[in-house]
Amino acid sequence: MSVKTTKSALIEQGRWLTVQDCKRVLVVAHTVTFAQRLREAFCLLEADFRIQVVFTAPPHAFGDGVSRYLESLGIATVPWEEARRAEFDLALAAGSRGVHELRAPVVRISHGAGHIKLLTDTSSLKPGEKRSPGMLSRQHLLHEGRVGPAAIVYAHERDLDELAQSCPEALPVAHVVGDPCVDRIVAGMSQREQYRRALGLDAGQRLVIVTSTWGPTSTFGRLDALLPQLSQLPGGGYRVALLLHPNVFAGHGAWQVRSWLAGCRGRGIAVVPPEADWQAPLIAADWIIGDHGSLTAYGTLTDATMLLTPGPRREISAYSPAALLATLAPVISPAYPLDEQLRYAAEWHRPGQYKQVASLLSSAPGQFHQRMRAVIYRLLKLGEPAYAPLVPPLPLPPPLEQWEAVDPGVAQR
Template identity: 75%
Template sequence: MSLATTRPALIEQGHWLTVRDCKRVLVVVHTVTFAQRLREVFGLLADDLRIQVVFTAAPHAFGTGVTQYLRGLGITTVPWEEALRTEFDLALAAGSRGVHELRCPVVRVSHGAGHIKPLTDTTARTPGGRRAPGMLNPVHLMHEGRVVPAAVVYAHERDVAELARTCPQALPVAHVVGDPCVDRITAALPRRAEYRRALGLTEGQRLVVVTSTWGPASTFGRLDALVPHLLSQLPGDRYRIALSVHPNVFAGHGPWQVYGWLAGCRGRGIAVVPPEADWQSLLVAADWIVGDHGSLAAYGTLTEAALLLTAGPRREVSAHSPAALLAAAAPVVSPLHPLAEQLEYAARTRRPGQYDQVTASLSSAPGEFHRRMRTVVYRLLGLGEPARPPAVAPLPPPPPLRQWETQADEGAAG
């Protein structure tokens, strides 16, 4: 029987276990996006013999692909219903759904570049309540009048200041730890030439990375207008194009359908980045990033790339988020002018400090995420931290763009 199909016995703590008397940490994974952020946290525990980490896939509308993503890391999961019946010492979660049912303290981990989207499900909002985004909203932090998490970690001091207005009950459990994507991208900048070689870029070729969040106002929601623009106006011998689409798009519509909609990209020089791929090295390697109000465009301000934004919504973007700050500072793509000219204009006119306000809003503890995050987790576990800095592997080189072009072809065919 394969590792992927064997039911983990460790949740039962049977007498057959070799390493016993461990603190048990449950990682609750709702979506692939949440899994990618949680990986930065549970990876800090992997080599500690005092800790056993258990994983479960929690129900979520965008949960498709979670089990496959974890299996690719060599991780098996226990059923959600069984996880709810079992005692753990601590749980890690990036989502809120169902975590109030767990029988242990919970650490909530924020994800993405700040808190971009205000609450969209207004049915759960109290009359007159604010549409605060994500983990700044009582809907996502409280259940039946009590704060659910034992700790909530944020990237920026600004988040805690906002929390004081939106959900002051959660202030005693709030911690500022920084942002792992900020730290990894910043550390990877000196390896830009290495990443470009790995992607297969030749001398003189320029890389355009198109990023899309999810939802009808995203770049993907208007892809029928953008893709022909890319294909017809950017000659393949000079430009290589990579399209990075939010995993929620794949989860919501299904990989077969998404790759089918992108069938026109096949053989036309557009590489479709799969949802499970690490996109951070791609941003580091880019010459241009064409993005929307999603997190990737905001993280792109940390790199050497010139930025352009597609016209985006205002109501879907929190006014003080990095996405809102970026929208006020970056040039916007116009369908009325040649795209190549607009790319060159953005590169030519990018000025020093243009995005300083955006980058400063991403993290108020740059370089500190893994150290601070480990301290929060070990304190709640009642364990002393290992007597060494957290081991954080550098961003690996990306695969060749050609591989992602082939993968898109196979995804549509399958």
Template identity: 80%
Template sequence: MSVKTTKSALIEQGQWLTVSDCKRVLVVVHTVTFAQRLREVFGLLEADLRIQVVFTVAPHAFGGGVSQYLRGLGITTVPWEEALRAEFDLALAAGSRGVHELRAPVVRISHGAGHIKPQTDASSLPPGVAPVPGMLSRQQLLHEGRMRPGAVVYAHERDLTELARTCPEALPVAHVVGDPCVDRILAGLPRRGQYREALGIGVGERLVIIPSTWGPTSTFGRLDSLLPQLLSQLPGRGYRVALLLHPNIYAGHGPWQVQSWLAGCRGRGIAVLPPEADWQAPLIAADWIIGDHGSLSAYATLTEATLLLTPGPRRQISASSPAALLAAVAPVVSPAYPLEEQLSYAARERRPGQYEQVAALLSSAPGEFHRRMRAVVYRLLNLGEPAHAPVVSPLPLPPALDRWETTDLGLAR
């Protein structure tokens, strides 16, 4: 049977399928970041022979690497155009582009640590109305004035309060389910020693993680001011250093270009983890995290690591987001002082409970995501839930940093 016939069979559910009479769920993947969040949701459907899950890649400016990521999970996709023509019982999506064209009720899934970035396109807003983050905006939740999603899920109860102001039409289908990254990090904290051992962190060595979101105001966008400090001051002095770059950086510039810009790291003791890497375990294992206004910095407040920030934007961050609150309480790295001294200072000056308020904004239902999320999906499918708790696998052990310190700097394989 050809690949095309196999894909068509998944769409048409015709005579070629072995397991028939299934509810059909379409997973719409726009970017690698969205795929990583959706994985927490479609994983809840595994082992249920009543459900056929079909995947498609939707057009997106940062869609590079999505097909490779899904293939690495053993997933076959159907063309976006075919997915638009077919009917499904439910669709899962973390992005908004094109989902109003689907012939299925859509579950919109929020991603990231809170709602950090307001809309960049405010042209459709009435005069005097400030832009709000996408998952709270009428522009993303409504199409031609009508409510499209079958459900919208959020991490925190306060999101519903904000939604009542920005898009009250969405309240009847809004659900608070918590945040899967919060749950996995909290569950993984007792395994910190195992993660450090897997990464190859030796006795007496200290791990510095530098996560970067995407965009010109991110750490990567300003890496020219931080990289000389990293290369000249830390490696070889008992420090291990790893960069965690947002997948949109690779998708926007291309893996070769990212490698080229970071060529000076090769063989210099700085690891660059690939965009498809599970990032929670390295975050848990870190002694220091030098972050920016991205989600990983906010998630870092759940760990034991000492946190510092690179100078970030103010206007491009939602004032009520965890990132904004974090920027008000975390120490900021300066190029004018030795980096090692700043790391030591931040560790000495860290106060008990310094980031409790930030961490509390990430989820109002810690430990509840998979149970609540599964309930929403099965209710919309009109199916009874499996008679067991959701199976949530622990964070996998990360690969050794040595692998990424000397190879092709995280080029997806």
């Protein structure tokens, strides 16, 4: 059966399908970031013959790479136009673009660590109306004045407090389920030494992870100032890996990003691909140098020493984990050698130093998959399977050498 025929069969529910009379769930993956978060939800439907899962990748400014990522998981996508015309029993989405057009109840899944970035499009705000993060804003949750999703899932109880101020109409469909990244990182901490060995770290070597969100105020937006400092770290004692938001690759193109990082070649600086599992390298880090993005906030769950790059204050929510972290963590300076600053920060680092920040990431630690499955099955009007959710463990990462910056002309994407 060809891929085209398979897609058509999934949409039409034709009589040639072997397993029939299934509830049909549509996964709407706008970007790689959204697809990675949605994977934590659709994996909960594995092994259930009562459910057929269909995938689509709508047009999006940062949509480059989504189909490749899904294909790497063995997933074929149906065209967005076909998905819009078909009927489904449920749809899972992390983004809001176009989901009101679907002929299905929609579950909106929040992504990232604690709703950091404030709404950028303020054209629809009334005079004096406060800017809210996207997943807490009326602009993202209402369509023609009515709540669009059948369910909205959040990581923390305090999100409901903010929702009560920003979009109280959405409270009846809001659910607190926790954060899957929090659960995976906490569970993976016991495997830290295995991850370090898999990455190829020698005894005595220290791993510096540089995290970056996307946008002009991100670490990558000003990486030209940081790269010389990273390149001057003593080669024998330090290994460096860049964890960049997938939107950086999608916005500029993989060739361009690797071209800009051509100076890293031969300097032992690895560039983690956007589709890679990033939790294991984060757990393995000795230092995390980051900005106001989610990965930096998730780093507070690890034992790593944290340092921040200078970031914006007006563009992030004052109630977010990133805002609190910015008041606690030291900020790197271009005026001093980076290895001196790493050592200084390590001397002052104490276990549990950022416990207050980490506590803002989830108010249901260890419960995401159980709570998320309950929401999905309730909306599907199906009884849950009589076993605990199937949650695959974090995979071992490849050696850092496999991710080290390569010639953009031969990079395989």
